[in-house]
Amino acid sequence: KQEVTQIPAALSVPEGENLVLNCSFTDSAIYNLQWFRQDPGKGLTSLLLIQSSQREQTSGRLNASLDKSSGRSTLYIAASQPGDSATYLCAVPLFIGGGADGLTFGKGTHLIIQP
Amino acid sequence: EAGVTQSPTHLIKTRGQQVTLRCSPISGHTSVYWYQQALGLGLQFLLWYDEGEERNRGNFPPRFSGRQFPNYSSELNVNALELDDSALYLCASSPGRNTEAFFGQGTRLTVV
Numbered sequence: 763k764q765e766v767t768q769i770p771a772a773l774s775v776p777e778g779e780n781l782v783l784n785c786s787f788t789d790s791a792i793y794n795l796q797w798f799r800q801d802p803g804k805g806l807t808s809l810l811l812i813q814s815s816q817r818e819q820t821s822g823r824l825n826a827s828l829d830k831s832s833g834r835s836t837l838y839i840a841a842s843q844p845g846d847s848a849t850y851l852c853a854v855p856l857f858i859g860g861g862a863d864g865l866t867f868g869k870g871t872h873l874i875i876q877p
Numbered sequence: 878e879a880g881v882t883q884s885p886t887h888l889i890k891t892r893g894q895q896v897t898l899r900c901s902p903i904s905g906h907t908s909v910y911w912y913q914q915a916l917g918l919g920l921q922f923l924l925w926y927d928e929g930e931e932r933n934r935g936n937f938p939p940r941f942s943g944r945q946f947p948n949y950s951s952e953l954n955v956n957a958l959e960l961d962d963s964a965l966y967l968c969a970s971s972p973g974r975n976t977e978a979f980f981g982q983g984t985r986l987t988v989v
Contacts, residue, residue, distance in 0.1 A: 793975040805881075805967055806980035855975070856922055856935075863933045864910055864922035865978060 764789050764854060768868035776876050777844060783837040783871045785852035790830045792854045796865070797826050797837050799848040806851065809837070842875045849873070879903070881981035883968050889987045890958050898953040898984045902970030909951040910971075910978065911943065915964035923966075926951055958988045 765788045775781055785795070794813045798806040810819045810826040812835065818827040825838040835852055849872045853865040882901045890896050902909050911923040922935040926945035934941075940956040949970075955962055965985050969978040 796978065798980070803965070803983075803985070805883075805982040806969075808977055808979055811977040851920070853920075853978075864912075864925050864935065865920075866922065867920040869919045 764792075764856060764866050766852060766854060766866055766868040768850075768852060768871050770871055771869065772872040772874075774874040774876060775842060777842060779842050780838070780840050781842055781873075783839070783850050783873070785835040785837070785868055787833045787835075787854050790833050792830065794855070795826075795828055795835050796853050797824075797835075798851045798853065800851060800870070801848050809850075844875045844877050847873055847875045881968055881970050881979050883966075883981035883984050885984060886982065887985045887987075889989060892958055892960060892988055894958050895954065895956045896958060896986060898955075898966050898968075898986070900951045900953070900968030900970075900981060902949050902951070902968075903972075903979055906970035906972050906979075907949055908971045908973065909945055909949065910969040911951070911953050912967045912969065913937075913964045914967060914983075915961070920967070924953065955986075960988050962986065963988045 767786045769784045796811045797809040800806050812819045812828040823840040828835045849870040851867050851870045853867045856864040856866045884899045908927045910925050913921045925933045929945050943953040945951045965983045967980050967983045969980045971978045
């Protein structure tokens with residue numbers, strides 16, 4: 763059974779800082795890994811999808827890396843802004859070696875950017 | 878292009894009642910997934926529908942069920958509601974296997 767862990771659980775930093783969120787998963791046989799953000803009481807917004815053959819993906823100030831062999835991914839946020847405040851979730855396919863069967867999520871990193 | 882839409886946004890039901898939640902996927906997406914996000918438990922996979930068939934389900938009792946219609950929209954039904962069913966129910970769609978999942982804004986269900 764795939765398990766996903768996110769560290770830290772919560773993070774509060776001043777505006778403008780660069781920061782790194784960590785995600786680890788127990789089995790490396792994944793097709794892809796996806797990062798989401800969730801605002802309080804809202805749905806999930808997809809940020810980045812990294813295929814298993816990729817090392818990283820970039821979108822604006824966000825950069826996500828994937829190291830399958832070590833079972834780790836990081837989400838790098840450059841020049842953080844108060845609008846980045848949200849919970850960030852990473853997710854991998856639910857079943858080891860499988861895909862499109864659903865996703866298993868970490869519990870998220872609750873991020874607060876202080877103005 | 879419209880995203881994944883869910884209805885209703887909020888719902889209050891009494892224990893023992895039944896509820897139906899609805900989801901319309903992004904146009905062209907054939908797979909629909911349902912998740913439960915209960916306070917303190919994180920996101921849990923409920924059901925996966927593809928091409929009108931239930932393909933997989935998570936570790937939930939049979940009173941959680943659903944279906945997918947020919948236009949790929951989906952319903953989630955929960956019978957005999959319990960207080961612990963209070964949660965945010967999220968629907969996601971994707972165009973196929975191993976592709977990016979897009980989520981709706983969710984339905985907040987409160988069971989009293």
